[in-house]
Amino acid sequence: MNLPIIAPSILAADFANLEREVKMLNESEADWIHVDIMDGVFVPNISFGIPVTEAIHRHAKKPLDVHLMIVQPERYVEAFRKAGAEVISVHVEACPHLHRNLQQIKLLGAKAGVAINPHTSITELENVITDIDVVCMMSVNPGFGGQKFIENTYRKVAALKEMIARAGAKTLIEIDGGVNQQNAKPLLEAGASILVAGNFVFSANDPKEVISNLKQSEIAR
Numbered sequence: 495m496n497l498p499i500i501a502p503s504i505l506a507a508d509f510a511n512l513e514r515e516v517k518m519l520n521e522s523e524a525d526w527i528h529v530d531i532m533d534g535v536f537v538p539n540i541s542f543g544i545p546v547t548e549a550i551h552r553h554a555k556k557p558l559d560v561h562l563m564i565v566q567p568e569r570y571v572e573a574f575r576k577a578g579a580e581v582i583s584v585h586v587e588a589c590p591h592l593h594r595n596l597q598q599i600k601l602l603g604a605k606a607g608v609a610i611n612p613h614t615s616i617t618e619l620e621n622v623i624t625d626i627d628v629v630c631m632m633s634v635n636p637g638f639g640g641q642k643f644i645e646n647t648y649r650k651v652a653a654l655k656e657m658i659a660r661a662g663a664k665t666l667i668e669i670d671g672g673v674n675q676q677n678a679k680p681l682l683e684a685g686a687s688i689l690v691a692g693n694f695v696f697s698a699n700d701p702k703e704v705i706s707n708l709k710q711s712e713i714a715r
């Protein structure tokens with residue numbers, strides 16, 4: 495049995511108390527801190543940018559997993575790397591030159607991630623799958639936290655897992671959106687190994703306990 499990587503999304507934290515929230519994550523069983531960057535163009539919402547990411551990084555003792563929901567991400571990848579990103583995911587829908595984007599991220603010494611919207615076919619990733627460290631599979635439409643999990647994600651994860659195995663790749667599958675204690679285990683069984691959770695963690699009375707429970711969801715393999 496393997497334990498999943500848990501990546502709480504700071505988007506759901508109290509932004510007026512970011513230092514306290516990051517320290518809470520440091521003390522928890524969280525593995526990564528998921529950082530959602532929204533530009534108001536690729537998605538219909540604006541979150542925060544490079545200075546806030548830097549501020550999170552100053553206090554964080556866990557790797558930052560930066561999810562870029564922005565157009566032309568190549569313009570900002572280096573700045574987010576300098577701001578402390580260890581994993582950088584760009585959206586396949588925003589990248590006509592995805593292979594070049596992945597090379598750029600890797601040359602900067604970060605893990606290269608590709609995020610994929612619910613309606614986008616995983617076949618879009620087939621020709622670059624061996625170059626992708628992490629596929630961030632969206633299980634909600636990107637742009638907002640606190641949305642309902644889309645059930646078709648299970649099938650999509652299983653199909654992606656098969657594609658990764660066929661290619662002999664080591665790509666990890668991350669699930670992002672509406673993750674909770676009910677869907678965690680079936681997602682892991684379908685082939686995911688990283689779980690992002692925003693509202694489920696930060697709206698809880700005891701976020702550290704919620705993180706610990708998610709962490710104990712086992713991958714039956």
Ligand SMILES: O=C(CO)[C@@H](O)[C@H](O)COP(=O)(O)O
Nearest residue numbers: 636637639640671672692693
């Ligand atoms: O990228 C996104 C949304 O666009 C996610 O990272 C959410 O922020 C996750 O939040 P919950 O759905 O778990 O509340």
Ligand SMILES: [Fe+2]
Nearest residue numbers: 528530561670
């Ligand atoms: Fe995200």
